[in-house]
Amino acid sequence: MALLHFLASNRKGLQVEVGVVHVDHMLRGEESAKEGKFVEAFCKGVGIPFYGGSVPVPAILKQTGGNIQTVCREGRYAFFDEVMRKYRYEFLATGHHAEDQLETVLMQVTKGSNPLGMPIKRRFTIGTLIRPFLCVDKAEIYQYAKELEVSFREDPSNQSDDYMRNRFRHYIVPYMVRENESVLKNIVPLTDELQEDEALLQQLAREQVELHVEFTQDGFPSMNVKTFQGMPTALQRRAIPLLLDYLYHKEYNALFYKSDLIRQLLEHLDSQEGNVSLDLPYGFLFIREYDKFTLRSKHAVQERQLPLLKGEKVYWDDYLWLYWEKITDVNSDLLLSAKEVTFFDLPEESFPLSARPRKEGDRILLQGMTQAKRLSRLFIDEKVSRTSRDQLPVVVTKQEEVCAVPSVRYGKKFTKQQTADSKYIFVVGNN
Known part of the structure; x- marks a missing residue:
């Protein structure tokens, strides 16, 4: 006031x-x-x-x-x-x-x-x-x-x-x-000075990362261990989150970028003896082999297609599950743990639905659009990290038409609010 x-x-x-x-x-x-x-x-x-x-x-x-x-x-x-x-x-x-x-x-x-x-x-x-x-x-x-x-x-x-x-x-x-x-x-001038110092150190760390980071053929960040060790310790501490950003795009910053994780990675980067593999959250790995270290996905994109059976909770991976059912028959208990809930209607010939990884040339018809949009373009517009694109499920019809990319966008036949045309409910949740 x-x-x-x-x-x-x-x-x-x-x-x-x-x-x-x-x-x-x-x-x-x-x-x-x-x-x-x-x-x-x-x-x-x-x-x-x-x-x-x-x-x-x-x-x-x-x-x-x-x-x-x-x-x-x-x-x-x-x-x-x-x-x-x-x-x-x-x-x-x-x-x-x-x-x-x-x-x-x-x-x-x-x-x-x-x-x-x-x-x-x-x-x-x-x-x-x-x-x-x-x-x-x-x-x-x-x-x-x-x-x-x-x-x-x-x-x-x-x-x-x-x-x-x-x-x-x-x-x-x-x-x-x-x-x-x-x-x-x-406390006010003290924090002002600390923030100015931090901004400078962040800038120097970013310059070092951009100068020395390399990328694998499938787009994962990699760096020479000796080059990393040659950076001042203050920049090393700040370089780790910048490298993790290539994986997570700050999507999980509050959860992962803690001092204990940074210390753990710095310990492994303090040596070149032997090879090290360390699990990172949400299916990623830190790998140090010989004179290089890489941050990458734990699992390569697999050619798989999971049937999405009506009324059954289907686990896409260790972290995500999918479910759809007639609105009149929905399991209300699942709604309590839902991450996303949408409503849809599709013709009978579209079933059964299934989930698979993205494929080259995939397109999706969105609300308000007359032409389908390439998923590659959609991921760029929605700022989906490169590695996340290969882990997301793509929901397709029997005819292989993309109708939804859970956690990103849903097709023209899906709505956030139930309408008179809504016949089915689609639910996404975290394990």
């Missing part, structure tokens, strides 16, 4: 148009709904557009599970993105302050991450996310609200010790402030 008041009061001087996006996570019933009305009323009073939305977090958690804070964050930022795109806003301003920055650094240290804190600005979808109050401590914000009579609401979950950030906020940060009153002011 202090940030909103500040921007609303200074929009003419700053020469900016201000809008407000508010998300109700639906965790506190009527209380959180009233908070949305409170913000909307303020916006109406100062003549600022208000964009309200909600994310059914309890329902999402019940259906798919997961971390409540992650679900909340992903839901609200998805709505932020939607509003920015629809109304062409260039900046997303959030109210993070210096105490938030100190808490973030402490959490990163605790989790074994690089303690860089939050950047004061970063790219966000079509624009830029900015944190104008990052150099201001919370006491100053409260003082601002008091002096200018800015009304606000406090989320009661901020008092709960169930969350790591709150535990740092309640117990660790106050102790640090008592030890040194300047700690909140000091």
Whole structure:
């Protein structure tokens, strides 16, 4: 509210148009709904557009599970993105302050991450996310609200010790402030300098990787071990994630790119004695043979075609399963663990369906298109990593017509919402 008041009061001087996006996570019933009305009323009073939305977090958690804070964050930022795109806003301003920055650094240290804190600005979808109050401590914000009579609401979950950030906020940060009153002011320039240093090291590591990386005939990254060992250790640590990006395209960054994985790979790259093969997540391998190491798929693309029988759960690999059935006969238990659910109708002569790896020349007819699109072009447009393309199932009809590529796109006969023409349901899940 202090940030909103500040921007609303200074929009003419700053020469900016201000809008407000508010998300109700639906965790506190009527209380959180009233908070949305409170913000909307303020916006109406100062003549600022208000964009309200909600994310059914309890329902999402019940259906798919997961971390409540992650679900909340992903839901609200998805709505932020939607509003920015629809109304062409260039900046997303959030109210993070210096105490938030100190808490973030402490959490990163605790989790074994690089303690860089939050950047004061970063790219966000079509624009830029900015944190104008990052150099201001919370006491100053409260003082601002008091002096200018800015009304606000406090989320009661901020008092709960169930969350790591709150535990740092309640117990660790106050102790640090008592030890040194300047700690909140000091953390901001400190993280700025660390982020600048990190940006330079990342650039140097990227230059080294691009200079020395080679690719196998099937497109997997490889590098000479001695060349890698000749890089400074600080660049080696940063080169590992860059090489993994060739496999995962940052799709699983939060899950895999941890310090323990990087240390493990660095240990194997510290020597050239013997050969080493190490399993990586989702069917990939690290292989060191003689003077080279390669990151590649564990299994070559196999010529296989799995029949997709109606009403049967079919496992494509160790991580993905497929299922389809008449809507009236669907196994509702499978929907609870579904990753994707779509609805479709196909003529009887299209059955049986089957799943196979992609083939050269495969095309798919998408919604709104009059001509089928090459899968090779589709994968490029959808930014599917090269190695993932060979692992994805391609769903085809009896006539070998591609009707779906689960996890990427579905054909013209498939819809996300059930329609009057929908006869069947198609479900994809993770093991």
